[in-house]
Amino acid sequence: MAHAVLTLTDRGLYCAAGDFFIDPWRPVDRALITHGHADHARPGHRRYLCTDGCLPVMRHRLGDVVAETVRYGEVRRIGDAEVSFHPAGHVPGSAQIRVAVRGEVWVVSGDYKVEDDGLSEAFAPLPCHAFISECTFGLPVFHWQKQAVVADQINRWWADNAAAGRVSLLAAYSLGKAQRLLHLLDPAIGPILTHAAVENTNAVLRAQGLRLPDTIKITPDLDRKAHPGALIVAPPAVLGSPWARRFGALSTGYASGWMQMRGVRRRRAADRGFVISDHADWGGLLGAIKATGAEKLFLTHGYTDIFTRFLRDQGYDAHVLATEYGGEDGAEAEDAGDAA
Amino acid sequence: MRRFAALFTVIDQTTRTSEKVAALAAYFSRAPDADKLWTIAIFSGRRPKRAVTTTRLRDWAAEAAGIPLWLFEDSYAVVGDLAETIALVLPPARGASDGDLSHWINLLRDMTNSDDEARKQAVLRAWDRLDTTERLVFNKLLTGGFRMGVSQKLMTRALAQATGRDEAELAHRLMGDWSPDTTSFADLIEAEDATADLSRPYPFCLAYGVEDLAALGPASDWLAEWKWDGIRAQVIARGGALHIWSRGEELMTDRFPELARLAGDLPDGTVLDGELVAWDGAAPLPFAALQKRITRKTVPKKLLAEAPVILLAYDLLEAGGADLRTAPLSDRRARLDTLLDALPQGAPVQASPVIMAEDWDRLSAIRAEAREKKAEGLMIKRRASPYHVGRKRGDWWKWKLDPLTIDAVMIYAQAGHGRRANLFTDFTFAVWQGNELVPFTKAYSGLTDAEFGQITQWVRRNTLQRFGPVRQVTPHHVFEIAFEGIQESPRHKSGIALRFPRMLRWRQDKTVDQADSLDHLRALLAQYG
Numbered sequence: 040m041a042h043a044v045l046t047l048t049d050r051g052l053y054c055a056a057g058d059f060f061i062d063p064w065r066p067v068d069r070a071l072i073t074h075g076h077a078d079h080a081r082p083g084h085r086r087y088l089c090t091d092g093c094l095p096v097m098r099h100r101l102g103d104v105v106a107e108t109v110r111y112g113e114v115r116r117i118g119d120a121e122v123s124f125h126p127a128g129h130v131p132g133s134a135q136i137r138v139a140v141r142g143e144v145w146v147v148s149g150d151y152k153v154e155d156d157g158l159s160e161a162f163a164p165l166p167c168h169a170f171i172s173e174c175t176f177g178l179p180v181f182h183w184q185k186q187a188v189v190a191d192q193i194n195r196w197w198a199d200n201a202a203a204g205r206v207s208l209l210a211a212y213s214l215g216k217a218q219r220l221l222h223l224l225d226p227a228i229g230p231i232l233t234h235a236a237v238e239n240t241n242a243v244l245r246a247q248g249l250r251l252p253d254t255i256k257i258t259p260d261l262d263r264k265a266h267p268g269a270l271i272v273a274p275p276a277v278l279g280s281p282w283a284r285r286f287g288a289l290s291t292g293y294a295s296g297w298m299q300m301r302g303v304r305r306r307r308a309a310d311r312g313f314v315i316s317d318h319a320d321w322g323g324l325l326g327a328i329k330a331t332g333a334e335k336l337f338l339t340h341g342y343t344d345i346f347t348r349f350l351r352d353q354g355y356d357a358h359v360l361a362t363e364y365g366g367e368d369g370a371e372a373e374d375a376g377d378a379a
Numbered sequence: 380m381r382r383f384a385a386l387f388t389v390i391d392q393t394t395r396t397s398e399k400v401a402a403l404a405a406y407f408s409r410a411p412d413a414d415k416l417w418t419i420a421i422f423s424g425r426r427p428k429r430a431v432t433t434t435r436l437r438d439w440a441a442e443a444a445g446i447p448l449w450l451f452e453d454s455y456a457v458v459g460d461l462a463e464t465i466a467l468v469l470p471p472a473r474g475a476s477d478g479d480l481s482h483w484i485n486l487l488r489d490m491t492n493s494d495d496e497a498r499k500q501a502v503l504r505a506w507d508r509l510d511t512t513e514r515l516v517f518n519k520l521l522t523g524g525f526r527m528g529v530s531q532k533l534m535t536r537a538l539a540q541a542t543g544r545d546e547a548e549l550a551h552r553l554m555g556d557w558s559p560d561t562t563s564f565a566d567l568i569e570a571e572d573a574t575a576d577l578s579r580p581y582p583f584c585l586a587y588g589v590e591d592l593a594a595l596g597p598a599s600d601w602l603a604e605w606k607w608d609g610i611r612a613q614v615i616a617r618g619g620a621l622h623i624w625s626r627g628e629e630l631m632t633d634r635f636p637e638l639a640r641l642a643g644d645l646p647d648g649t650v651l652d653g654e655l656v657a658w659d660g661a662a663p664l665p666f667a668a669l670q671k672r673i674t675r676k677t678v679p680k681k682l683l684a685e686a687p688v689i690l691l692a693y694d695l696l697e698a699g700g701a702d703l704r705t706a707p708l709s710d711r712r713a714r715l716d717t718l719l720d721a722l723p724q725g726a727p728v729q730a731s732p733v734i735m736a737e738d739w740d741r742l743s744a745i746r747a748e749a750r751e752k753k754a755e756g757l758m759i760k761r762r763a764s765p766y767h768v769g770r771k772r773g774d775w776w777k778w779k780l781d782p783l784t785i786d787a788v789m790i791y792a793q794a795g796h797g798r799r800a801n802l803f804t805d806f807t808f809a810v811w812q813g814n815e816l817v818p819f820t821k822a823y824s825g826l827t828d829a830e831f832g833q834i835t836q837w838v839r840r841n842t843l844q845r846f847g848p849v850r851q852v853t854p855h856h857v858f859e860i861a862f863e864g865i866q867e868s869p870r871h872k873s874g875i876a877l878r879f880p881r882m883l884r885w886r887q888d889k890t891v892d893q894a895d896s897l898d899h900l901r902a903l904l905a906q907y908g
Contacts, residue, residue, distance in 0.1 A: 178453070178454050178457060179444060179446050179450060179451075179454055179467075179468045180454050180457070180458055180464060180467035180468055181467075182467070299467065300457075300458055300459075300463070300800060300801065301391070301460065301463055301797075301800075302458070302459050302460065302796075302797055302798050302799065302800030302801060303800065303801060305797075305798040306798055306799070306802070306828060308394060310392060310393055310394065311392055342453075342457070345450065345453045345454075348449075348450075349446075349447075349450055352447060
């Protein structure tokens, strides 16, 4: 029987052959990081290893940590393990991590989406024996429309608001989702304003060569009436806050995969919900899993119980992996800091 | 269906009342009459008869989506809305349809006469020709649960805008016993004779909870009555027949045979407003006694003897066929008392007594006696006020007693529906009996969204066992449960049933051993039951 390349410990996924952890949630000596979101890149490790595209954001969040970087596809030998990072398509710089030990190949997906968003390096499936996959949206009710369709909806909403003399407030997670939306906006409609949390991440990503439209950072002395027809990109926490009310007549939009569910959207009290996610939808997950050719599957954050049972029905050797990424399910996964 | 689905989308995408009304008014200005009539019917709770069971719909949806039924059911538990779950799991439609709303409703109605296989084919064909929103609307029509943030009041306002008619007059026209089968848009909305239907009730005047007593001015401007815990009803005697309408616009005449004699007792052209209560000869029986009556369409003799119903009348809306609603309450009340005095002995209607008090302090002292009077508190009504259409601030106020409360431990949790899908909002609570926690009530309201979010995260991490959608959780959290009344109930494990239980406070300052006991609950029962 094939040996286990990775095992689950109380600190996270551990590779004994290379004596390292992947996205650990408690401090360890050596951490390999799939991407810079808070539930995956945590503070307190002695050494970090990540892609060169991931490091600036990680440093922005965690400070001056001891870190080494690799390029996508570059193979590193750590102990008895061969390690390489491959695009996950989740956010710029995000990776799947491939670990090979004596011919046995395991892949940790991190967070991923299969549609090429034109900003992140595009996801490509990796053949492996065991695949550790996220399944945030692992229910057959989640089907994403093409990005261009959602971009149209957002731009039309913005243009309608601008014509009606309303400011548009688009709520999205500051790292990743916000930049993806900026990338989809049509700057011809009006000026784009950004909340400081979004703009700080923009600065980091622009510095590493990402092309984003021009934005105006919202500061306390900004003349809020000087930007008619503007669209504001801000973190979800500002919805309904005094910060948002100062802009006068607003239409609010919320961009997230959870907006697929009316109940969640109504709870968010946004005028519009735009269904767009940096995670794979139902079809995306099933397609990605099949493409790896993996015999063994481990499922993390999302509807793991349900998704795992379905995969078993389909004949896969599938198991739930109780990790501490994100929320277990539901809208609070976003509140926990995961970019859904 | 496109026009109606577009209306649904606009309404669903805004939280602003003005935008909803504008969208509805635009719809009422453009849609064909048959669609308008059905739209009015849908938003006033008159849905087409359910053509298929939800069990069959689930089977067909899972089959069409190519997923096992258990996965469909699990998805439904997450989404919290059956019509929406079906719309989301189905593969993209291969066709489209120009059929309007009444076309699809007629298809549903035709289905009631066909066999199971024909129904299935009709539904599958429909799903394959409708986009996701149209499917959602179609499924809502199929499953009969149409709630989309439009009250009858909003719909009536929009209809008034679109037709240029008076809103109150329209509200009156939309009351009573009609369906799209028995009328047309022209007859219902435009015909000259608005009183054609002798059974038609008036729109009920409704009250808000009192906010600021000090702002109400001198107590002498007001009239107080006990607030009874019964069924609000209009009793209509016209053309020699009697009609009893609930506030939910349900015709309940046949459920209360003891009131039938009022057809002869009351002068022709009389409409009374009041509360139906089960009556022990001197005071109302607990609501539970009345509840047994409501669920029965025909009443067995024994029940009729155990829980005889009377009307405690407090308003006179029509006398001698004339609409009195614009007359001041004090006049209406005087005429009501005169009318009731003239009734023969033993008539199943009595005046709900008027409570007079010189000042608010005295009234407050009277209110404190409400439980002994088997009432929930007081109603206070401005003596000079007309009988308004619907809920309006200013002239009628509810002044209820503070609820009874008990500290209880949460032991089970279940996810909610609709807006609360995917959140744990429905809890079962227990009190101590020795070392054992005995469940005694459920409650699902009273917390903020933020609190529900917090408790949801906690439930996920502290689930001991699952029973389908229900999770047994670690007994840890104490909640102060408020309720309006308490009754003995052999159907409940604790032997006790509460009226209107809800969560008043999350007592994070209390540990489970500080929760109340069953003995304490029994003491409340002995005092107030």
